Amino acid sequence: MTHSIDLEELAFVATVMERAHRLLDAEEKKLPPRTADGLEGPGSPHQTLLGAGELARGVDDAVRRIALAVGYACAGLHSHALRAAHHAHVAPRSVPGGTDRMARPLSSGTIEALKLVRQVSDFFGEGLREHIDRSLAAPEATWPPADWKQYDEERMKSAASVASGRSVSSHLGRHESVTAAPDQ
Numbered sequence: 001m002t003h004s005i006d007l008e009e010l011a012f013v014a015t016v017m018e019r020a021h022r023l024l025d026a027e028e029k030k031l032p033p034r035t036a037d038g039l040e041g042p043g044s045p046h047q048t049l050l051g052a053g054e055l056a057r058g059v060d061d062a063v064r065r066i067a068l069a070v071g072y073a074c075a076g077l078h079s080h081a082l083r084a085a086h087h088a089h090v091a092p093r094s095v096p097g098g099t100d101r102m103a104r105p106l107s108s109g110t111i112e113a114l115k116l117v118r119q120v121s122d123f124f125g126e127g128l129r130e131h132i133d134r135s136l137a138a139p140e141a142t143w144p145p146a147d148w149k150q151y152d153e154e155r156m157k158s159a160a161s162v163a164s165g166r167s168v169s170s171h172l173g174r175h176e177s178v179t180a181a182p183d184q
Contacts, residue, residue: 005073005085013120014066017059017092023113024056030107042141043103051101051141054094055110059117062092062124091124092117096135100143111136 031049040046065088072081096114099106106114114132121129145151 003082005069005081007070007073009123010066010070010073010085010088013123014063014070016116016120017063017066020113020116021056021059021063023109023116024052024059027107027109027113028052028056030109040144041146042101042143045103047101047141047144048103051098051143052110054098054101055096055113058092058094058098059113062088062095065090089124091126091128095128096132099135099138100141102141104138104140106136 028049031052032045033049065084069081069084069088072078072084095117099110099114102110114136118129118132121132
């Protein structure tokens with residue numbers, strides 16, 4: 001069975017994502033440089049800068065993965081192109097997760113970029129559209145957590161529910177085992 005690569009779709013998605021990347025890159029450059037001002041909580045200038053950078057790099061990485069698939073296809077390297085196209089469909093890292101760090105209201109450029117990514121979210125699947133909608137609707141930044149102890153407890157509970165039924169469940173009282181469970 002021969003699989004084909006839709007070069008028109010890849011080119012369209014790459015073009016839209018590159019427009020989003022240019023917007024996010026411009027928004028990141030508008031932010032003040034990173035400083036150690038002691039205000040490190042959600043929505044702080046420091047966290048907003050980190051979140052903007054995460055968004056820009058995540059979208060840029062997606063463009064590069066798509067371009068790699070197109071390049072392999074144009075070079076006639078079909079098996080490489082298929083593998084690269086498969087990787088290109090993975091949702092962009094930190095998109096829209098970077099917004100969890102960012103002050104509200106989000107800048108108009110960031111909102112426009114996320115709406116562009118939302119337009120091609122079906123290409124990536126994995127619930128990207130819903131994640132973007134939640135990020136755009138969020139009234140405030142949520143990362144990093146204000147209470148790390150509570151955050152760790154919630155992660156342990158979540159890991160325990162994931163680990164139930166596994167052999168790891170016998171080690172749920174140990175923090176090391178619980179934090180390792182989601183990565184397995």
